[in-house]
Amino acid sequence: MKIRLDSVEKSFDSFRAVRGVSLEVESGELVALLGPSGSGKTTILRMVAGLEYADGGSIHFGSVDATDIPVRDRGVGFVFQHYALFPHMTVDENIAFGMKVSKQKRSKAQIDARVADLLRLVKLDGLGSRFPAQISGGQRQRVALARALAVDPKVLLLDEPFGALDTNVRRDLRRWLREIHQELGITTLFVTHDQEEALDLADRVVILNDGQIVQEGTPEEVCRQPSSAFVMKFLGDTNKLKAMVTSGVAAIGNARIEAPGFPDGAVDVFLRPADLDWANEGEGISATVARVIDKPSGRRILAVTESGEAVELDVAPETVVTAQQRGVVTIERARLFASA
Numbered sequence: 001m002k003i004r005l006d007s008v009e010k011s012f013d014s015f016r017a018v019r020g021v022s023l024e025v026e027s028g029e030l031v032a033l034l035g036p037s038g039s040g041k042t043t044i045l046r047m048v049a050g051l052e053y054a055d056g057g058s059i060h061f062g063s064v065d066a067t068d069i070p071v072r073d074r075g076v077g078f079v080f081q082h083y084a085l086f087p088h089m090t091v092d093e094n095i096a097f098g099m100k101v102s103k104q105k106r107s108k109a110q111i112d113a114r115v116a117d118l119l120r121l122v123k124l125d126g127l128g129s130r131f132p133a134q135i136s137g138g139q140r141q142r143v144a145l146a147r148a149l150a151v152d153p154k155v156l157l158l159d160e161p162f163g164a165l166d167t168n169v170r171r172d173l174r175r176w177l178r179e180i181h182q183e184l185g186i187t188t189l190f191v192t193h194d195q196e197e198a199l200d201l202a203d204r205v206v207i208l209n210d211g212q213i214v215q216e217g218t219p220e221e222v223c224r225q226p227s228s229a230f231v232m233k234f235l236g237d238t239n240k241l242k243a244m245v246t247s248g249v250a251a252i253g254n255a256r257i258e259a260p261g262f263p264d265g266a267v268d269v270f271l272r273p274a275d276l277d278w279a280n281e282g283e284g285i286s287a288t289v290a291r292v293i294d295k296p297s298g299r300r301i302l303a304v305t306e307s308g309e310a311v312e313l314d315v316a317p318e319t320v321v322t323a324q325q326r327g328v329v330t331i332e333r334a335r336l337f338a339s340a
């Protein structure tokens, strides 16, 4: 089922939380809404769910205008970070709950069979008679997903479903969610403020700031072609350095970066740590090492340029470098944006 939002607006008193958001989620697609805290992600999801009404614009499910359809008739399943399971019901009973109260009548045998299928799907076979307090946080969120799927939703809405879990469990769960999505193909809208999670999981990422979409595209598109300094900074660690453009070329240290279309004058150069390297001499930005931090994936050098700007760069683990050493930061890739 395709979801289409057309110029959707939502204000709380005089505060415009969602400002003219238009968005399409194709049938079977998994789209992540990604943005900093307060950017309007949850409000958009709640409007799609029917838990909040839009002040303006429209929301379509397929060809049906769903804007005024109440939540129970929208055919959506949702999982929220703190949408707790019913503590007094077993895992089986939690999963069966939606089917028991649904308008669509099912026999006990049908419900039991469906619960068993879902338990297998979320890899919790054998845990059906436990209570929520007797399983882990990650397992609870898997039960919450099984419960959401039990009533065959047309659309699945997930709001930071793994937000309260630790990093390793989150990583496992998103791989698992990706597999389930591939198997079931339900149109899914996933809210997160975690860039890695969005890029790892989604077919398409929609980046929000201040209630507006600032960029959307595949993970590859938004990573390779960030449309603004905001997106560049939001998607991952980056250094911002000043450079001067003359005749379409930006000069930074003794390195030169193509700057087509930029007028002469100051420009902001954004450099990801992984797009920089360290050399004893050569073309680049002269700097002095302030600190070296060893990480499982390599070494991060914190350096200071001759003009006093801090630069962080990720280098291979075998790079020989020590604090106070002078050298050159070499540039493999850079992004330029008009000076802020």
Ligand SMILES: Nc1ncnc2c1ncn2[C@@H]1O[C@H](COP(=O)(O)OP(=O)(O)OP(=O)(O)O)[C@@H](O)[C@H]1O
Pocket: 012, 017, 035, 036, 037, 038, 039, 040, 041, 042, 043, 044, 193
């Ligand atoms: N019921 C409400 N009453 C008043 N203001 C609200 C209400 N719900 C949300 N807001 C405000 O609307 C803005 C957007 O909130 P929303 O929860 O959609 O953001 P978010 O991007 O999901 O943030 P987070 O990642 O922190 O959950 C925020 O400034 C928030 O304070």
